[in-house]
Amino acid sequence: MDELRKRVIQGFFILVGLIFLIKLLFIQVLDDTYERAADNNAIRKVVQVPFRGEIYDRNKKLIVYNTPVYDLYITPRKARVQDTLRFCRIFDIRKRDFDSLTTIAKRFSKVRPSLFLRQLSKEDFARVQDALVxxxxxxxxxxxxxxxxxxxxxxxxxxxxxxSPERLENQEEEYYQQGDYIGVTGLEKQYEDVLRGQRGVKYMMVNSNGVEKGAYKNGALDINPVAGTNLISSVDLGVQELADSLMQNKVGSIVAIEPKTGEVIAMASAPTYDPFLLSGRNFSKYYRTLALNNLNPLLNRPPSAYYRPGSTFKIIQSLVGLQMGVITPNTIQGDGGSPMHCHGHSALNLRGAIMQSCNGYFYHTFKRMIYNNNEPNLFKKSAIGLRKWDELVAKFGIGQELGIDLPNEKRGKLPDVDYYNKVYKGQFTWKFSNFYSLSIGEGELIVSPLKMANVAAIIANRGWYIRPHLVKGIGTYGNIDPKYKEKISVGVAERHFNVVIDGMMDVVNHGTGTGAIVPGIQVCGKTGTSQNKKGKDSAIFICFAPKDDPKIAVAVFVENAGFGGSASAPIASLIIERYLTGKVEREAMKQKIIATSYEANVIPTGSPVRSRVDSLKIQMYKSLKDGIRNLDIFKGNYYPKKVDKPVPLVLLPGNPETKKQ
Incomplete structure (x- = not known):
């Protein structure tokens, strides 16, 4: 009995031993789970950021490229700095910055390297590398x-x-890490997914303290980074540089478009800034200076600034009136019965009214369009007419996004029935007399320079446009979103454009736009004055050339400069000359424009509007480190995003200013 019990106990222990041996064999030989877990603990995955894609102009001239720079890292346990002040002089930093950066690095890890100084230039690197010993x-x-x-x-x-922490948290795919660089505004943001390339991965062996000991498996599993795709922009660098120079000492925009393709030839926003200063280690310091600048150089005005179109809108009124059948090219109208008068001319036909920019003519034309229905009640009649008018005008892109390949494009404002119902607190409480200032491009009508350049392209094409865009090739020419090849009709018959174009030709040859004359090239244009309660009015000019085979359409907005014919038309003429002939012969005219300044006319310092603008900028700077996204500020006018009533700087119906434009 004792012998049996002994064998049972021995058998039990043998069985347990066999189980452990089998399990150990399974763990060490058959199952690699623990081996992989151990490898993970001993291998560090190092993400390698690729070079961003470069950006070229339409002629393959380089605009944006990458320059090697050097980031300085510190490993606190190994770091030895006996003379801190000498170190600070060599690396051009302050003692308190040295102390704070060192403290941050120690908190991160005493044995692992962490970023100390970012983006030292190759000149800085050459200057300090010998001192690193x-x-x-x-x-x-x-x-x-x-x-x-x-x-x-x-x-x-x-x-x-x-x-930013917000964008890092909300990214759709886990691509970015803290400290990564990303496109914040403009083309850099719009084409971020294309420009950023594909990350590489390097696996490094590390010890228990996290110190790198060499490449894992001699780099067999490493993945090399792939550089970002290059962009071929539609911009002509020579024309762009001219546009920027002409807008020195001014506030406003120049937009030039190739009508047949929708390609943007030049897009200038003034004042502007040196982009190189926002690409280095002094980004924060320089960004703050720009963000608090009263003239708002960070705002890309062509797609984002708001203006009333003024008399340039009379071109759209003409075409809509012709399409609705309320006027013909031979319709003659004068100032009689109009609250908006002009300066001493007789009744005119449509071509003459465009050349003379006759307020009375377009008041009567607009009234005919609004009342072009059989409703006897004037309030209901006005609402019906406004709905039809809105539908036709919207096809020109007014009050709509055009869909340009840039972030932060603004829709502008095309007031509709719902808007006036809200303003006047109910249906059928308003009529034509409450909004007639829209007839000459004033009132609550708001556009951007980009929209008006596109209007000029529409007229040049006799009734259609392709969405404006700044990129004509992603990697190769023509490789772009198909929507930037689609023709969009504005719904106006081609025959109606002839008289309007003749009138625009007369504006340049004999009317208010003679400043746009280019020797040997027939320019067709229209002047405008965007009324402004603070300071001088803003000067507008839109045009295209040549008349019979248009190759360029231009819009020029110069804030607080007075009349479009004198301030904006000459600028447009030089842009046309440079693009169509490849040079500027009128050097004296160019230098005069460059030297002319209108900055002093912008809202006076200390005004209530200026204080409001400054306050909003400060709030914007504190809350947004990744660019201006929600700021609707522009010099000369300020429009909140949502309004219950027309804001004070909008010319209200019934209170028109009657300057000839």
Whole structure:
């Protein structure tokens, strides 16, 4: 009995031993789970950021490229700095910055390297690299910095910056890490997915303290980064540089479009800034200066600033009136019965009214359009007419997004029945006399310079347009979103454009736009004055050329400069000359425009509006480190995003200013 019990106990222990041996064999030989877990603990995955894609102009001239720069890293346990002040002088930093950066690095890890100084130039690197032998624990890593062929087109190109916590948290795919750079505004933001490239991965062996000991498996599993795709922009760099120079000492915009393709030839926003200064280690300091600048150089005005179109809108009124059948080219009208009068001319036909920019003619035309229905009640009649008018005008892109390949395009304002019902607190409480100032492009009608350049392109094409866009090739010419090849009709018969174009030709040859004459080239244009309660009115000119085979359409907005014929038309003429002939012969005229300043006319310092603008800018700077996204500020006018009533700076119906434009 004792012998049996002994064998049972021995058998039990043998069985348990066999189970452990089998399990150990399984763990060590058959199952690699624990091996992989151990590898994960001993291998560090290092993400390698690729070079961003470069940006070229339409002639393959380089605009934006990458320059190698150097990031300085510190490993606190190894770092030795005996003379801190000397170190600070060498690296051009303050003692308190040195202390704070060192403290941050120690909190991160005493044995792992962490970023100390970002983006030292190759000149800085050459200057300090010999000194590093005196400072163990500091090492350099190669990176890249956006570099610009010329300080031009800054607002449209945009800039890159360190990703914000908000964008890091809300990214759709886990691509970015803290400290990564990302497109913040302009083309850099719009084409971020294309420009950023594909990340690489390097696997490094590390010890228990996290110190790198070499490449894992001699780099067999490493993935090399793939550089971002290049962009071929539609911009002509020579024309763009001219546009930027002509807008010196001014506030406003120039937009030039190739009508047949919708390609943007030039897009200038003034004032602007040197894009190189927002691409380096002084980004925060320079960004703050720009963000608090009273003239708002960070705002890309062509797609984002708001203006009343003034008399340039009479071109749309003419075409809509012809399409609705309320006027013909031979319809003659004068100022009689109009609350908006002109300066001493007789009754005119449509061509003459365009040339003379006759307020009375377009008041009566607009009244005919609104009352072109059989409803006897004037209130209901006005609402019916406004709905039809809105539908036709909207096809020109007014009050709509055109869909340009830039972020932050603004819709503008095309007031409709719902808007006036809200303003006047109910249906059938308003009529034509409450909004007749829309007839000459004033009142609550709001556009951007981009929209009016597109209007000029529509007229040049005799009734259609292709969405404006700044990129004509992603990697190769023609490789773009198909929507930028689609023709969009505005619903006006082609025959109606002839008389309007003849009138625009007369504006340049004999009327208010003679400043736009280009020797040997027939320009067709229209002047406008955007009324402004603070300071001088803003000057507008839209045009296209040549008349019979249009190759360029231009809109020029100069804030607080007075009349479009004198301030904006000459600028447009030089843009046309440079693009169509490849040079500017009228050098004296060019230099005179460059030297002319209108900045002093912009809202006076200390005014209530200026204080409001400054306050909003400060709030914007504090809350947004990744660019201006929700700021609807522009010089001369300020429009909140939502209004219950027309804001004070809008010319209200019934209170028109009657200057001839």
């Amino acid at each position: 005196d400072y163990p624990g500091f090492t350099f890593s190669t990176n890249a910095r956006r570099t610009y062929q010329a300080p031009t087109m800054a607002n449209a190109l945009g800039y890159i910056g360190e990703i």
